[in-house]
Amino acid sequence: MGPAVREWEPPVTDEVIRTEGLTKVYPGDIRAVDGLDLSVGRGEIFGLLGPNGAGKTTTAGMLTTRVVPTSGTACVGGIDVVAHPVAAKQVIGVVPQTNTLDRSLSVYENLYFHGRFFGMSARTAKAQAQRRLEQFRLSDRAAQPVMALSGGMAQRLMVARAIMHRPATVFLDEPTAGLDPQSRLALWEVLGELHREGQTILLTTHYMEEADALCDRLAIIDHGRLLALGTPEELKASTGADTIVTVQTRPDDLDRLTQVLGREVPGAQQALRVDPHVVVQVRGADRIVPQVFAAAERAGIDITDVSVAEPSLETVFINLTGKDLRE
Amino acid sequence: MTTVPVEPGAELVPRRSPAAAARVAFGALLLRDLVVLRKTLKEFIPRTLLQPFLLVFVFTYVFPKIGQGVGGASGESEFSTILVAGVVALAIMFQGIQTVALPMVNEFGFTREIEDRVLAPLPIAMVAIQKAVWGSLASLLSALLVFPIAAVVPATPVHLDVSWPVLLTLTPLCCYMCGALGLFFGTRFDPRTVPLLFGIIVIPITFLGAIYYPWQALEPIRWLQILVLANPLVYMCEGFRAALTDSPHMSLWVVYPVLVAFSVLFTWQGIKGFTRRVVS
Incomplete structure (x- = not known):
C-alpha cells in the first residue's frame, strides 16, 4: 500500500x-x-x-x-x-x-483496532494508540481489560x-x-x-x-x-436582565407572589413562576433583596428564601419555554 | 510491504473511497475477531470438542463395549460410519451459533458494543456479513478439530471413503451457512429470550437433523421424513455422508442447491434483522 x-x-x-x-x-x-x-x-x-x-x-x-x-x-x-x-x-x-x-479487548487494543478499522497500518495504529494513551493519562492501564x-x-x-x-x-x-x-x-x-x-x-x-x-x-x-x-454571552445578554432573583414561598402563594414581584420590584422585567420558585429578572436595580422583601411584606406574603445571581443559560431557557431545564 | 506512517491531520475529507475504506475495515474486523479467539482459545477448544467427543464416545465406544450397540451387532461399524458425518456437521452448526449468535445477543443487549462497530467505515450490511464470515471460519476450525475424534474414538472401525471434490466444496458452504444462521439468530433473540434459542430451536434441529441415521432410513415414518426437510442440518449431514463415506445419502443435486438457498435466506434475513437493530 x-x-x-x-x-x-x-x-x-x-x-x-x-x-x-x-x-x-x-x-x-x-x-x-x-x-x-x-x-x-x-x-x-x-x-x-x-x-x-x-x-x-x-x-x-x-x-x-x-x-x-x-x-x-x-x-x-x-x-x-x-x-x-x-x-x-x-x-x-x-x-x-x-x-x-469492546469488552473482549484491552484498553490499548480498543484504540489499536479502532485505528485499524479506519485504515491505519499496524505501525501507525500502534504509534497513535500509544500517543493517545499518554495524552489521556491511560498509559498505565494499557494492558488492562476495559471492564477494570x-x-x-x-x-x-x-x-x-x-x-x-x-x-x-x-x-x-x-x-x-x-x-x-x-x-x-x-x-x-x-x-x-x-x-x-x-x-x-x-x-x-x-x-x-x-x-x-x-x-x-x-x-x-x-x-x-x-x-x-x-x-x-449573546444568549445571556438576550434576556435583557443583569440580575436574577429567585424567591421561595409557600406553594399556595406562588401565583400571587409572581404578580406582586413583577409589578412592584423596581427594574423587574418579568417575573415567572417556575415551581417551586418565583424567578424575577431585573435590570439596573440597587439593593434588590430589601426591595423584594418589602414588596412581599406589603402583600402579606412570607418569603422563605431569596437568592441573587447573574443571568445564566437557565434564565434563557426559562424565558424561551417557561420551564426549568432540570424538569 | 512498506508503508510510510503518516501523521494524519484532522480529516475533513475521507482518506479513502467508500469501497476501499470498507474493504480495509472488513479485514480489520476479522483481525479483531481472530485476536479475541486467540485470547479465548482455552475456552474455545473444550467448548468445541466436548460435545462431539461425548457423542462419539457414548454411542460408538461405550454402547458397543457394554453390548447395547446401536444398529444391532452387525450394524455397529456401519453406525460409527454414519455418525462421522453427523458429528462433523453438528460441530459446524454449533460453532456457527456459538461464535456469532451468542456474542451478538449480548452486544445488542446490554453491552451495546455493536454501536461502535457499526460506526466503522463500511456499510452496515457488511458489518453483518463480516460476522457470518467470521462464524464460518470458526466453524471450519471446529470441523478440523472434531473430525479426528469421530474417526478415531469409535470402538468399531469407521469406513471412510473421502470424495475430495465434494468435501472441499461442501465444507465451506456448510460453514458459511452456519455463520449466516448464527447471524440470523443473533439478530432475532435478546438476552431474555436466548435460552429459548437452545431450548426450542437448537435441540430439535440436532435431534431431528439426520445425525444418527441417514435421511432415507426415515422412509417408514413418511411424515417425519418430509417434516425434517425444513431442517438445514439434514442437508449438511447428508452432504458430509456423501463426502466422507460410502453410506447411502441424499442426492447431491438436492444437497447443494438447498444449502445455497438456506445461505442466501439466512444472510438476507440476518442483514435485515441487523440493520433494524442498529438503525432507526
Missing part, C-alpha cells in the same frame, strides 16, 4: 456540519426533531442544549448515520450522511451516551477512541452524564485541549454549566425545535 490516494473527492468546505430542515418523525407521529437548521464551523465546540427528550440525541444520531431522517438534509464535511454513509463515517468520531468499549476502568477513565478512553482516526468532527452525546464532579472536570479539560488543537466538536448536554463553560456557540432546543442560537 503506497501513500494514501484520494480516489473520491467531496466538496472542500470550512463548514463542518450543516443541517437543513432536518426532521425525524417516529411511528406514532412523534416528532423527535422538527425542521432543524444548524451550521457548525471548523474548530468550533458547538453545543446542543436542552432537557431530556428535546431531540438532542436523535439529532446527533442523524448526523452520525445511526438514525435515518424523515426529511431534510444532514452533511458532515460537505458529505451528505444519508446518501454517502461510508464516506461520512470516515470523517466522524462518536462518543455515545453508554459505554460501548472507572467511569471517568472509560469515558476518557471513549474520547481517545473517537479521535484516533482524526475525524473532522467529534460527536459527544451527554459526555458527562453520570460522571462524578472530578471526572467531569477532567473531561472538560480534555475537551478544552482538543479544542485548542483545532478539533471540531459537537456535544449534547442538559447541563447548562457545561454548555456555558465549554461551548463557543450553542443551540437551545426543545421538542425537536431550535429555540435560540448564539454564543453563551
Whole structure:
C-alpha cells in the first residue's frame, strides 16, 4: 500500500456540519426533531442544549448515520450522511451516551483496532494508540481489560477512541452524564485541549454549566425545535436582565407572589413562576433583596428564601419555554 | 510491504473511497475477531470438542463395549460410519451459533458494543456479513478439530471413503451457512429470550437433523421424513455422508442447491434483522 490516494473527492468546505430542515418523525407521529437548521464551523465546540427528550440525541444520531431522517438534509464535511454513509463515517468520531468499549479487548487494543478499522497500518495504529494513551493519562492501564476502568477513565478512553482516526468532527452525546464532579472536570479539560488543537466538536448536554463553560456557540432546543442560537454571552445578554432573583414561598402563594414581584420590584422585567420558585429578572436595580422583601411584606406574603445571581443559560431557557431545564 | 506512517491531520475529507475504506475495515474486523479467539482459545477448544467427543464416545465406544450397540451387532461399524458425518456437521452448526449468535445477543443487549462497530467505515450490511464470515471460519476450525475424534474414538472401525471434490466444496458452504444462521439468530433473540434459542430451536434441529441415521432410513415414518426437510442440518449431514463415506445419502443435486438457498435466506434475513437493530 503506497501513500494514501484520494480516489473520491467531496466538496472542500470550512463548514463542518450543516443541517437543513432536518426532521425525524417516529411511528406514532412523534416528532423527535422538527425542521432543524444548524451550521457548525471548523474548530468550533458547538453545543446542543436542552432537557431530556428535546431531540438532542436523535439529532446527533442523524448526523452520525445511526438514525435515518424523515426529511431534510444532514452533511458532515460537505458529505451528505444519508446518501454517502461510508464516506461520512470516515470523517466522524462518536462518543455515545453508554459505554460501548469492546469488552473482549484491552484498553490499548480498543484504540489499536479502532485505528485499524479506519485504515491505519499496524505501525501507525500502534504509534497513535500509544500517543493517545499518554495524552489521556491511560498509559498505565494499557494492558488492562476495559471492564477494570472507572467511569471517568472509560469515558476518557471513549474520547481517545473517537479521535484516533482524526475525524473532522467529534460527536459527544451527554459526555458527562453520570460522571462524578472530578471526572467531569477532567473531561472538560480534555475537551478544552482538543479544542485548542483545532478539533471540531459537537456535544449534547442538559447541563447548562457545561454548555456555558465549554461551548463557543450553542443551540437551545426543545421538542425537536431550535429555540435560540448564539454564543453563551449573546444568549445571556438576550434576556435583557443583569440580575436574577429567585424567591421561595409557600406553594399556595406562588401565583400571587409572581404578580406582586413583577409589578412592584423596581427594574423587574418579568417575573415567572417556575415551581417551586418565583424567578424575577431585573435590570439596573440597587439593593434588590430589601426591595423584594418589602414588596412581599406589603402583600402579606412570607418569603422563605431569596437568592441573587447573574443571568445564566437557565434564565434563557426559562424565558424561551417557561420551564426549568432540570424538569 | 512498506508503508510510510503518516501523521494524519484532522480529516475533513475521507482518506479513502467508500469501497476501499470498507474493504480495509472488513479485514480489520476479522483481525479483531481472530485476536479475541486467540485470547479465548482455552475456552474455545473444550467448548468445541466436548460435545462431539461425548457423542462419539457414548454411542460408538461405550454402547458397543457394554453390548447395547446401536444398529444391532452387525450394524455397529456401519453406525460409527454414519455418525462421522453427523458429528462433523453438528460441530459446524454449533460453532456457527456459538461464535456469532451468542456474542451478538449480548452486544445488542446490554453491552451495546455493536454501536461502535457499526460506526466503522463500511456499510452496515457488511458489518453483518463480516460476522457470518467470521462464524464460518470458526466453524471450519471446529470441523478440523472434531473430525479426528469421530474417526478415531469409535470402538468399531469407521469406513471412510473421502470424495475430495465434494468435501472441499461442501465444507465451506456448510460453514458459511452456519455463520449466516448464527447471524440470523443473533439478530432475532435478546438476552431474555436466548435460552429459548437452545431450548426450542437448537435441540430439535440436532435431534431431528439426520445425525444418527441417514435421511432415507426415515422412509417408514413418511411424515417425519418430509417434516425434517425444513431442517438445514439434514442437508449438511447428508452432504458430509456423501463426502466422507460410502453410506447411502441424499442426492447431491438436492444437497447443494438447498444449502445455497438456506445461505442466501439466512444472510438476507440476518442483514435485515441487523440493520433494524442498529438503525432507526
